Amino acid sequence: MIAFILRRLLQSTLVMLAVALVSFGLFRYIGDPIHNMVGQEATLAEREALRERLGLNDAVPVQFARFVGNALRGEFGISYRMQRPVADVIAERLPATLELALISGTAALVLGIALGVYTALRREGWLSHLIMSASLIGVSLPTFLIGILLIYVFAVELKMLPAFGRGEVVQLGGWSTGLLTASGVKSLILPSITLGLYQLTLIMRLVRAEMLEVLRTDYIKFARARGLSDRAVHFRHALKNTLLPVITIAGLQIGSIIAFAIITETVFQWPGVGLLFITAIQFVDIPVMAAYLVLIALIFVVINLIVDLLYFAVDPRLRAQRPGRGH
Amino acid sequence: MKMTRIAAALTLSSSMLFAGLAGAETLRWSSAGDSLTLDPHSQNEGPTHVMSHQIYDSLVFRDQSMKLQPRLATAWRVTDDPAVWEFKLRQGVSFHNGNPFNADDVVFSILRAKHENADMKGLLTTVVDVVKVDDYTVHMRTNGPNPLLPNNLTNLFMMDKEWSEANKVTVPQNFKAGEETFAVRNANGTGPFKLVSREPDVRTELVRNDSYWGKGSYPMEVSRIVFTPIKSAATRVAALLSGELDFLLDPPVQDLERLSSAKGLVVREGPENRTIFLGMQQALPELRTSDIKGKNPFADKRVRQALNIAINRDAIKRVVMRGQAVPAGIILPPFVDGYTKALDQVTPPDLARAKALLAEAGYPNGFSVTLSCPNDRYVNDEAICQAVTGMFGQIGVKVRLDARSKSIHFAELPKGELDFYMLGWGVPTMDSHYVFHYLVETKSDKGGAWNATGYSNADIDALIAAMTQETDAAKRAAMVAKVWNTVQDEVLYLPLHHQMLNWAMKDNIDFPVQSENYPYFKLLKYKK
Numbered sequence: 026m027i028a029f030i031l032r033r034l035l036q037s038t039l040v041m042l043a044v045a046l047v048s049f050g051l052f053r054y055i056g057d058p059i060h061n062m063v064g065q066e067a068t069l070a071e072r073e074a075l076r077e078r079l080g081l082n083d084a085v086p087v088q089f090a091r092f093v094g095n096a097l098r099g100e101f102g103i104s105y106r107m108q109r110p111v112a113d114v115i116a117e118r119l120p121a122t123l124e125l126a127l128i129s130g131t132a133a134l135v136l137g138i139a140l141g142v143y144t145a146l147r148r149e150g151w152l153s154h155l156i157m158s159a160s161l162i163g164v165s166l167p168t169f170l171i172g173i174l175l176i177y178v179f180a181v182e183l184k185m186l187p188a189f190g191r192g193e194v195v196q197l198g199g200w201s202t203g204l205l206t207a208s209g210v211k212s213l214i215l216p217s218i219t220l221g222l223y224q225l226t227l228i229m230r231l232v233r234a235e236m237l238e239v240l241r242t243d244y245i246k247f248a249r250a251r252g253l254s255d256r257a258v259h260f261r262h263a264l265k266n267t268l269l270p271v272i273t274i275a276g277l278q279i280g281s282i283i284a285f286a287i288i289t290e291t292v293f294q295w296p297g298v299g300l301l302f303i304t305a306i307q308f309v310d311i312p313v314m315a316a317y318l319v320l321i322a323l324i325f326v327v328i329n330l331i332v333d334l335l336y337f338a339v340d341p342r343l344r345a346q347r348p349g350r351g352h
Numbered sequence: 353m354k355m356t357r358i359a360a361a362l363t364l365s366s367s368m369l370f371a372g373l374a375g376a377e378t379l380r381w382s383s384a385g386d387s388l389t390l391d392p393h394s395q396n397e398g399p400t401h402v403m404s405h406q407i408y409d410s411l412v413f414r415d416q417s418m419k420l421q422p423r424l425a426t427a428w429r430v431t432d433d434p435a436v437w438e439f440k441l442r443q444g445v446s447f448h449n450g451n452p453f454n455a456d457d458v459v460f461s462i463l464r465a466k467h468e469n470a471d472m473k474g475l476l477t478t479v480v481d482v483v484k485v486d487d488y489t490v491h492m493r494t495n496g497p498n499p500l501l502p503n504n505l506t507n508l509f510m511m512d513k514e515w516s517e518a519n520k521v522t523v524p525q526n527f528k529a530g531e532e533t534f535a536v537r538n539a540n541g542t543g544p545f546k547l548v549s550r551e552p553d554v555r556t557e558l559v560r561n562d563s564y565w566g567k568g569s570y571p572m573e574v575s576r577i578v579f580t581p582i583k584s585a586a587t588r589v590a591a592l593l594s595g596e597l598d599f600l601l602d603p604p605v606q607d608l609e610r611l612s613s614a615k616g617l618v619v620r621e622g623p624e625n626r627t628i629f630l631g632m633q634q635a636l637p638e639l640r641t642s643d644i645k646g647k648n649p650f651a652d653k654r655v656r657q658a659l660n661i662a663i664n665r666d667a668i669k670r671v672v673m674r675g676q677a678v679p680a681g682i683i684l685p686p687f688v689d690g691y692t693k694a695l696d697q698v699t700p701p702d703l704a705r706a707k708a709l710l711a712e713a714g715y716p717n718g719f720s721v722t723l724s725c726p727n728d729r730y731v732n733d734e735a736i737c738q739a740v741t742g743m744f745g746q747i748g749v750k751v752r753l754d755a756r757s758k759s760i761h762f763a764e765l766p767k768g769e770l771d772f773y774m775l776g777w778g779v780p781t782m783d784s785h786y787v788f789h790y791l792v793e794t795k796s797d798k799g800g801a802w803n804a805t806g807y808s809n810a811d812i813d814a815l816i817a818a819m820t821q822e823t824d825a826a827k828r829a830a831m832v833a834k835v836w837n838t839v840q841d842e843v844l845y846l847p848l849h850h851q852m853l854n855w856a857m858k859d860n861i862d863f864p865v866q867s868e869n870y871p872y873f874k875l876l877k878y879k880k
Contacts, residue, residue: 056759064396065790066474068801069766074468078526107552108389108525109532117551173586180594188591189582190554294582296554304553304583307728309759 033333037326044322045096048315049089058105058309079105092315101316106308111316115298120200121191122290122297126282128213129221134275137225141232142264145240156229163226168285172219172292179215187212189294220289224278231274235267276332280325377878378576381871382588383601386553386581391535392509393465393472394524398869401507402601405870406558406577407448408509408541411439411458412502416864416875418687418782420502424453424510424542434497434823441488445565447512448539448546455484460513460522462492469524475504475780478820497821499828503781515540544570544874545577555580570874577873592617592856599863601871603856605676605731611856621676622865624853626778628730629683630723630740630846632656632771635806639771641722641752649719650772656843658709662747663740664701665849672735677849682840683777683787685850687867690784690832695840706747718748724765725774729758731851737774740848768795768804775802776851780868784832788816792839807844 058081059072067075076082080091095102101111140160144153162171180188192208194201203209239245240263248258287299294300298317305313387403388395405413411425427440445453462482465472478501481493494501516522521535539547544566545558558577566572580597582588585604591597593614603611603619612619632650633639639648649655665679678686682695710718725737734755741751751772765773779786793799793816794808815831822828839845853865862877 056757057763058759060759060762062395062471064471064474065802066396067471068474068797070797071474072766103532106388108391108394108536109552113532114552173590176587176590180596181590184594188594188596189587190580292584292587294580294584294587296551300583301553307757307759 029337030334033330037330040326041319041322042093045093045315045319046089048318049085049092052309052311052314055306055314056309058311061308062105096316096319101319102312104305104310104313106305106310106313111312114301114313115316115320116199117201118296118298118301120202121295122283122286122299124202124204125213125216125220125289125295125297126279126286129217130224130275130279130282132217133221133224133228133278137228138232138264138268138271140225141229142236142259144229145233145236146259148237160226160229163222164230168219168223168288169292171222172215172289175215175219176292186215191296216289216293216295219292220282220286223285224275224282227278228271228275231271232267235270236263239263239266273332276328276335280321280328283324284321376575377573378578379574379599379873379876380578380580380597381599381601382580382582382591382597384581384583384585384588386579387556389525389536390539390547390550391521391524391533392511392539392541393461393467393470394536396471396474396507402870403556403579404507404509404541405543406545406873407539407543407547408511409445409543410508410510411505413506413872414782414866414868414870415872416866418867420506420782424458425502428502430497430499430823431491435494437492437494437498437501438485439490439492441490442565443488445542446563447515447542448561449512449515451512451514451540453510453512453542454487455490457510457513458482458490459484460516461510462508464511464516464522464524465508467523469526471524472508475508497823499823500781500783500785500820503783507780510542511535512540544572553581564874566874571877572874573878574873574876598858599861599871600856601869603854605674605854608674608676608854608856616859617856618859618861619854619856620863620865621852621854623678623686623867624778624851624869625685625688625780625867626730626776626851627680627683627685628733628736628774628776628848628851629680630659630848631773631775631805632659632846633768633804633806634844635808636771639721641720641771643720644715649713649715649721652713653843654709654713655715656846658706658713658747659744659749660843660846661699661702661709662706662743662749663846663848664743665698667743668736668739669849672732672739673849673852676731676852676854678852680847680849682836683791683845683847684784684836685779685867688779688782688784688787690829690836692833695836701743703746710747710749715748718750720750720752721772722752722754723772723774724761724770725753725755726758726761727755729761730774730776733774733776736848765804766802768806770804773804775804777802778868784836785816785819788812788819788835792816792835792844805844807842809838812838 059076063072063075080088099112103109104111104114107114140156144156147153176188179186190212191203192212193206194203194209195205203213245258245263248262286297287303289295290297290299291303301313302317383399385399387400388397389400392404392408409424411423412420413423415421424442424445425439426442429438431438441455441458447453459482462476462479464470466476466479478494478498479492480495483491485491492501519534521533525533525536537550544561544564546561548557548559550556556579560572560575564572582591588600589603589607589611592600608619611617634650636648638645642649669675669677669679679698680696681698684691710716723737723741725733727734737753737755741753744751764770765775777787777791789799790802792812793803794813795803812835815835819828819831822831853867853869855865857863860879862879866872
């Protein structure tokens with residue numbers, strides 16, 4: 026068990042280093058940060074001096090080593106654009122993204138399972154057909170288009186919900202939350218739907234397919250033969266066995282919800298880390314971009330690690346497997 | 353006793369009168385980008401200056417008709433020594449924290465803006481010394497006569513010396529130091545609005561400075577400003593349409609019709625201080641991206657003339673810019689000193705003559721070249737380049753278009769790495785010399801920073817240098833005209849158009865466009 030965790034941790038470290046190296050390599054093609062940092066009046070000599078001050082003239086391996094060394098100490102330098110420490114800026118923006126991801130992820134999971142079960146049980150009902158056709162929208166329409174459509178309908182035409190921003194937020198220690206004010210909750214609705222729609226339809230279709238599969242198995246037939254009620258058969262026996270793959274997929278999707286938030290955050294001007302990243306790209310704010318990519322990689326690596334450990338805990342077959350024994 | 357009471361009553365009623373004029377109006381506005389920093393000397397950039405202009409005051413500023421107006425300086429003149437300017441300062445002005453404003457603050461601010469870390473130093477290169485004469489008089493010495501010094505001071509904001517010392521911000525942010533300075537998110541100006549709160553990229557809130565020195569002379573009708581930058585153009589427009597915003601600084605061109613036909617909204621327009629043009633590398637023996645080897649087609653004036661008359665500027669205005677541009681014959685915005693209608697005469701397209709000129713120059717079958725354009729800097733920049741690519745194709749010049757992000761384009765351009773490029777130029781000093789110094793002068797350490805054409809003319813360089821020190825207005829105007837005539841005659845650049853500015857707002861707001869794109873919210877009025 027310990028050896029397994031250590032091996033996993035070592036692999037994770039390698040993945041992190043690889044991500045850092047790849048992102049560092051990409052920055053060289055994004056452009057020159059100097060242009061955005063000085064006005065058009067700056068002379069070539071002044072530009073060169075700033076370049077030197079920022080260490081952009083050093084060899085790439087030197088810059089990379091410096092970056093990794095600082096990152097290990099939690100230092101990501103100072104943002105070229107905002108003139109503030111990157112760690113502070115990200116810590117300020119992270120609550121917005123995590124809150125949005127949490128709300129839309131939870132909604133997608135709950136609604137996805139409920140609708141999946143419903144459509145599996147009432148396979149021929151007209152409502153099931155309607156839900157299944159509607160779910161195609163979630164799978165096929167790009168996120169930004171869904172966001173703009175929602176803004177058009179609910180903000181411009183109906184004037185019910187805000188088109189942008191987070192509304193009023195309340196500071197709880199270092200965490201800013203929009204869940205405690207009316208305008209904050211209203212502002213969460215459209216971005217959550219935009220971000221979670223794809224996950225919702227994915228989970229729904231997965232649950233439906235798994236459920237249909239399980240309902241055909243022998244133990245369900247036995248359960249029915251024992252005279253159990255429909256409710257007990259569907260929810261205690263069928264749904265429980267359906268959920269194993271769903272939990273795996275949902276766990277992995279948490280990472281992508283946070284990463285995909287970039288588009289939703291841009292459309293709704295949601296002040297999270299995704300919007301920070303997009304703005305940083307346009308400005309060639311290398312410290313912010315590097316820190317963001319490392320952070321996202323870290324989230325994925327941690328989630329994967331947890332999922333691996335969960336497998337280990339949940340699936341007895343993995344534990345029983347000893348080297349050299351085979352099946 | 354009685355007299356005092358009457359005087360007191362008068363003061364009371366007059367203050368009530370002003371209170372009645374200046375109601376409680378909140379202005380919620382947006383644009384794509386936020387101010388980079390509240391430190392007013394750190395960055396020389398539009399959105400940053402827009403915010404600074406609300407909180408801080410400069411010595412002079414340009415009003416909505418682009419005239420130089422007194423602000424913290426009430427009068428300015430050249431002293432008997434032509435290299436020294438004298439500025440008389442406004443009395444009785446105080447900073448938001450209550451500190452009085454005086455000559456010490458001006459000396460401090462000018463020297464701070466000249467610091468190595470300050471991007472604003474570029475506008476003060478001629479200033480060699482700033483001296484306090486008395487509490488309300490300052491002398492600025494330049495390296496030789498500089499008749500245009502006040503033009504360079506419109507975005508130079510006055511900071512409080514005591515406040516800066518107390519908060520350790522006597523020099524602007526140093527990126528290498530790796531820490532945030534106090535002035536990045538805090539401000540103490542003398543301006544019409546005071547900072548209440550600031551979350552960069554999210555929300556900045558200001559309230560009216562009720563003890564502002566200009567309270568009686570400006571409308572000052574806005575009592576609270578809430579600024580929320582919105583990056584996505586569609587969302588920005590939606591927020592204005594849904595009534596969540598009152599004012600939009602940068603409505604996208606494709607949505608102007610929609611906005612002006614929307615109930616309760618109005619779009620105001622005006623000329624912008626920026627001209628868009630194309631530049632050609634004319635000095636290299638051979639272009640890097642052309643199929644012509646051994647010679648440089650752009651070096652031949654007839655080729656440049658042919659390209660110039662191949663461009664249909666009206667079509668670009670109509671189709672690409674949806675009417676929001678003024679076709680240009682010169683790379684100088686109107687209302688800048690040195691501009692004349694005659695110079696701005698647009699050459700109508702003449703394809704037959706263009707082809708004949710090309711054949712005469714020895715390129716009857718045309719040639720190929722790469723045109724480099726930004727795709728996120730100017731209004732419809734990439735679409736303009738696509739349009740001219742087609743127009744040049746009609747006379748046999750095969751243009752390969754390379755549209756890319758501004759951070760790549762503007763890194764390569766001043767290094768002289770481009771053969772054929774798009775550039776836009778605004779003139780913050782309102783004088784032709786600014787254009788000559790950056791775009792016409794021979795590229796060197798001293799000037800020509802953005803002259804990527806390779807053009808070098810010693811006579812012209814001498815004229816450009818001489819005009820900075822010429823105090824006789826008529827002689828100076830003749831020098832400016834002479835340089836322009838040469839630039840036009842040589843077809844040094846291919847002018848395309850002057851950009852237009854559009855501000856969208858609720859229709860109860862009366863706020864004409866300012867050509868530098870600086871909304872001075874103290875000037876905003878509400879229709880009664």
